[in-house]
Amino acid sequence: MPSVASRVWRAAASVVGARIEYRDPVIVRRKVESRQVRPERIGPPRRMDRTHNVRLHFRYGWPCYEVTPRSGPAHANIMVLHGGAYVEQISGMHWRFIRLLVTRLRAHVWAPIYPLAPQGTADIVVPEIAGFTRELVDRCAGETVLIGDSAGGGLALAAAQHLRAQGGHQPTRLILISPWLDVTMDNPGIPAVEPLDPELSRGALRFAGNLWAGNLDPADPLASPLNGRMEGLPPCTVFIGSHDVLNPDTHRFRALAEDAGVDVDFHEGAGQIHVYPLYPIPEGRRAVDHIVDTIRHEGHRKRPPA
Incomplete structure (x- = not known):
């Protein structure tokens, strides 16, 4: 049974979801329009500079933050791809998650601030993220974990598929948190879940997904990696809520990936x-x-004996 805290959180999301989240395509359009004239803040909270080493790099013309422990070596190498329906920037909850990974795992975390739709589209961003992932994997002898939530989860899977198609080494593991894997939102199981979701709707996500697809067909695997090949992907850890409109596609991914030997x-x-x-x-x-334990286990498994 869900905890009291999670039920309260869900109730709060039900109150504000229609106003500030992704229930109404008109609201999403206004979000996009607003971001064109008033860009969001992208940097980490100031307090993170006091507790961690934070460096800013520019990859492919867009910023990428590198966060490491204040002292001593880092024992895990992680790339975090933020969600936001491809139209919103990295947020406070993502920075809290990054801070937690760095602190608990003594991790070396990279957070690319990839370009958002409509300027950033799948045909441009996916190959760039795949190229950046290749750099990290090659530099760290394969010990790189790729994590993405929501849109970032879809981007992580698409990048891994693109990397495999190019013959590059894969990350050690993909960790997908409520991943958005098919921007068409055409799964016939979605209508049964949609009334349970206090934040997301098919119409709003289709609008954002079409922006992300750009000139591509929204069903193209670069935009909707659920339609791509699963063979040769690394092990995946997946989290999804039963009251998430993305739940049916995540179950479909599980079936396709396991059938492909993942x-x-x-x-x-x-x-x-x-x-x-x-x-x-x-x-x-x-x-x-569980995420922390999984990454820690991967590090011990991959690390050669002293």
Whole structure:
């Protein structure tokens, strides 16, 4: 049964979801229009500079933050791709998650601030993220974990597929948190889940997804990696809530990936909503504990004996 805290969180999302989230295509359009004239802040909270080393680099013409422990070596190499329906920037909850990874794992975390739709589109951004991933994987002898939530989860999977198609080495593991894997939102199972989701709707996501697809067909695997080949992908850890409109496509991904021989560590949160692992609720904390344990285990498994 969902915790009291998660039920309260879901109720709060129900109150504000139609106004500030992705229930109404008109609201999403206004978000996009607003971002064109008033860009969002992208940098980490100031307090992170006091507790971690934060460096700003520019990759492919856009910024990328590198966050490491204040002292001592980093023991894990992670790229975090933020969500936001491809139209919103990295947010406070993403920076909290990054800070947690750096602190608990003594991790070296990269956070690319990739260009958003409509300027940034799948045909441009996916190959660039794949190229950046290739750099990290080659530099770290394959010990790179790629994490993405929501749109970032779709981008992570598309980048891994593109990297495989180019013959590059894969990350050690993909961790997909409520991933948005098909921007067409055409899965016939979605209408049964949509009334349960307090934040997301097919119409609003289709609008944002069409912007991300740009000149591509929205069903193209660069924009909708659920339609891409799964063979040769690294092991995947997946989190999805039962009250998330993206739930049916995530189940379909699990089936396709396992049929292709991919190891899928699948977690469905009963009564949970979109990106619940990033929220300060018991279910979210347990999910983060599992993510930390998984990455730690990968590091021990890959690290050669002394």
